Amino acid sequence: MIDLSVEVDGLKFDNPFVIGSGPPGSNAQCMIRAFEDGWGGVVCKTLSLDSSKVINVAPRYARVSSSADPKDKKAIYGFENIELISDRPFKDWIDDFKRVKDKFPGKPLICSIMEEHRKDAWQEIVERCQDAGVDSFELNLSCPHGLPERKMGMAMGENPDIVEEVCGWVMEKAKVPVWAKMTPNVGHITDPAGAAFRAGCQGVSAINTILSVMAVDLDTLRPQPDVEGHTVPGGYSCKAVRPIALRMCMEITRAFPGKTLSGIGGVETGEDAAQFILLGASTVQVCTGVMLHGYKMVKDMKTQLATFMEKHKFEKVSQFMGHSLQYFTTHADLVARQHAAKVKKTLEKDADWKGDQFVDQADALTRAKVQG
Numbered sequence: 001m002i003d004l005s006v007e008v009d010g011l012k013f014d015n016p017f018v019i020g021s022g023p024p025g026s027n028a029q030c031m032i033r034a035f036e037d038g039w040g041g042v043v044c045k046t047l048s049l050d051s052s053k054v055i056n057v058a059p060r061y062a063r064v065s066s067s068a069d070p071k072d073k074k075a076i077y078g079f080e081n082i083e084l085i086s087d088r089p090f091k092d093w094i095d096d097f098k099r100v101k102d103k104f105p106g107k108p109l110i111c112s113i114m115e116e117h118r119k120d121a122w123q124e125i126v127e128r129c130q131d132a133g134v135d136s137f138e139l140n141l142s143c144p145h146g147l148p149e150r151k152m153g154m155a156m157g158e159n160p161d162i163v164e165e166v167c168g169w170v171m172e173k174a175k176v177p178v179w180a181k182m183t184p185n186v187g188h189i190t191d192p193a194g195a196a197f198r199a200g201c202q203g204v205s206a207i208n209t210i211l212s213v214m215a216v217d218l219d220t221l222r223p224q225p226d227v228e229g230h231t232v233p234g235g236y237s238c239k240a241v242r243p244i245a246l247r248m249c250m251e252i253t254r255a256f257p258g259k260t261l262s263g264i265g266g267v268e269t270g271e272d273a274a275q276f277i278l279l280g281a282s283t284v285q286v287c288t289g290v291m292l293h294g295y296k297m298v299k300d301m302k303t304q305l306a307t308f309m310e311k312h313k314f315e316k317v318s319q320f321m322g323h324s325l326q327y328f329t330t331h332a333d334l335v336a337r338q339h340a341a342k343v344k345k346t347l348e349k350d351a352d353w354k355g356d357q358f359v360d361q362a363d364a365l366t367r368a369k370v371q372g
């Protein structure tokens with residue numbers, strides 16, 4: 001009997017699939033739809049106390065695809081956004097949290113918050129949201145565009161001292177679990193993650209989007225997405241970021257065993273999610289995937305995860321959480337292992353590369369896996 005449920009920091013999720021902060025959790029109607037369709041949890045769109053400063057532009061998304069057919073959503077592998085946090089008034093969010101919790105009292109509603117570098121603002125938003133009944137917090141210390149201009153988001157998350165300070169302010173007031181959401185736009189993600197844990201956060205979420213320039217249009221010569229002919233660097237997400245997210249999740253769980261990790265980045269299938277769990281995540285968040293395929297995608301993801309578990313005779317998610325971490329080692333150890341195994345190596349020396357067999361030789365050195 002396969003059991004997809006997970007218990008994390010005292011929160012009970014029916015399954016590990018959680019809506020990642022962004023458009024799919026923009027208001028009560030969207031969050032209710034997510035729970036009706038079977039998502040294990042929802043992180044709402046990031047909110048702040050004063051939304052009057054938040055002004056979005058349109059278009060604010062751009063995407064890259066391996067197909068010319070815009071309806072072929074599976075072919076889209078990269079997505080960029082220059083969207084800000086929620087522009088909805090704080091009091092509307094408080095009403096929404098009550099509405100969602102009234103309808104789904106047992107489902108984890110995770111409140112994503114962001115504020116300026118002011119202790120009173122962070123503590124006020126924490127107290128007012130938890131009074132409205134949210135089950136936990138995710139601190140957005142990681143949005144890479146727009147808000148760093150106001151010293152928010154990634155401007156905080158890339159500085160471990162500020163991460164520790166802000167998380168400390170939150171932990172003074174929080175009565176529910178707190179996860180700090182990490183930016184991948186740093187050299188060592190374990191530095192801000194360690195700062196969040198030192199401040200007492202129960203977990204971290206990783207990753208937010210990767211700072212990017214999506215493309216330059218070769219007809220107009222304008223970078224994309226162009227807003228009245230101009231743009232700003234944005235945040236990259238979707239399938240293309242998954243290997244980077246997996247690497248960063250692995251680094252966090254190896255550095256902080258036993259701490260909570262919510263894995264995020266390019267998840268669209270149950271098999272993608274299984275990989276994050278194998279590297280130590282207990283929940284897996286999806287944002288861009290929902291924007292491309294709709295809330296209903298969770299049904300297939302649950303079936304795919306259950307099929308994976310059945311194949312390996314895992315009955316519970318906790319039985320394979322972090323299982324694959326043991327297989328990371330050093331390059332020197334890989335060399336020693338091949339030596340001990342007496343493996344006959346393909347193309348042992350760089351001098352063996354041949355101009356007329358070059359592509360075949362590169363193929364022979366490649367482990368290819370088709371997925372998703």
Ligand SMILES: Cc1cc2nc3c(=O)[nH]c(=O)nc-3n(C[C@H](O)[C@H](O)[C@H](O)COP(=O)(O)O)c2cc1C
Nearest residue numbers: 020021022046081207208237238265266286287288
């Ligand atoms: C349009 C859009 C808006 C987003 N808004 C937020 C946000 O308000 N707060 C936040 O923490 N992350 C936000 N994100 C980042 C996602 O939650 C997620 O970390 C990132 O996109 C990688 O996951 P994905 O590939 O499943 O989208 C946004 C992403 C997108 C695509």
